[in-house]
Amino acid sequence: MAKNWKKGLIAGVLSLSLVATGFAANEVLRTPDVSAKSAASHAPGQVKKQQQEQSQLDEIIKRGYIRVGMTGDYKPFTYLNPETNEYEGYDVDAMLELGKDLGVEVQFVQTSWSTMMKDLLDDKFDIAVGGVTRNTDRQKTAYVSQGYMSFGKAPLIRQEDKDKYLTIEDINKPTVRIGVNPGGTNEVFVRQHLTKANVTVVPNNLDIPHLVADGTYDVMITDTIEAITYAKADSRLYAALTDAPFTNNEKGYMIPRGDFAYASFLEMWMDEMKLQGRFAEIEKKWLE
Incomplete structure (x- = not known):
């Protein structure tokens, strides 16, 4: 009798163990299905598809306006006219x-x-324009379009000094005073290149x-076009070396x-x- 009781107890324990094992095994087998679905949604093809579906182009069209970032201080590309409080210039017309x-x-x-660049990445506008120079440093962080106008860096000086500042060496001296705007390619x-200049x-x-013209500075390094x-x-001013600038560059748009x-x-x-010929029409208006 005692033996039969023990056999029954052992059989019961084995049965419960098998049931528990089967349940656990079933859960283990099910878990990869959930993970597989999650992984599939992040697979390269799916991510690419999601990115295509979420294009900023679609968002611009849907909202009904495009936000254009510009400095308003770079003639003839962008100028915020204080009298009208309106932007004007080559890239203003192009963006219209x-x-x-x-x-x-x-x-x-x-x-x-x-x-x-920070404002663009912070989504303050959809495109940056207004005399933006194409270069690989900007391309590392944003997308810079094909070029639409060629130019180079050159000195803006006084008419009386037109034969005085013809090379980097002429300008790169402690006695030469240079005025430059902050944060850009100038x-x-x-x-x-002008480490010795003032x-x-x-x-x-x-x-x-105007500060170059009145004698406060001797040289402004800028684009040939400006x-x-x-x-x-x-x-009173003279645009030197416009036919043989220090660099060769192009203007582009940045998104x-x-x-x-x-x-x-x-x-x-x-x-x-x-x-x-629409770029040509704008160029004729602002550059000729």
Whole structure:
């Protein structure tokens, strides 16, 4: 009797163990299904699909306006006219054309050369324009479009000094006073190539040409296009070396990187602007 009781107890324990083991095994087998679904949603193909579905281009069209970041201090590309409180310039007109082709309104957003990249990454605007120089440093962080205008770095000087500052060596002296705007490629050039000159950072880029003209500074290093613009407006100034500048560069437009649909549209739009002569019309208005 005692033996039978013990056998029954052992059999019962074994049965419960088998049931528990089977339940646990069933749960173990089910768990990978949940993980597999989670992993599948983050697989490269799915992530790419999600990115395509979430293009900023779609968001711009959906909201009905595009936010354009510009400094407003870089003639002839962007200028915030204090009398009208309106932006004007080459890239202002170009962005109005972009708005028409997108079927949306254009909202201009104030930025600065020092904060432009951060403002773009912080989603304060959809595109940065206004004399933006294409370079690999910017391309590391954002997407910079194809070029739409060629230029180079050159000195804006006084007319009376037009034969005085013709080389880097002529300018790179402690006696030469240079005024430069902060945060952009002009300052980068000055810091790299004019280390011996007497450099002053002037917060407002619009002030520098006048300070060169009145003798406060001797040289403003800027783009050939801006130098020519100021020399035309003020007979005291001279745009030197515009036919043989210190560098060779192009202007482009800058948007957040990693958005294939948005970048593709921007590139095709620029191709069409060139092909249909619309860039040429804007250039004639602001540069000739």
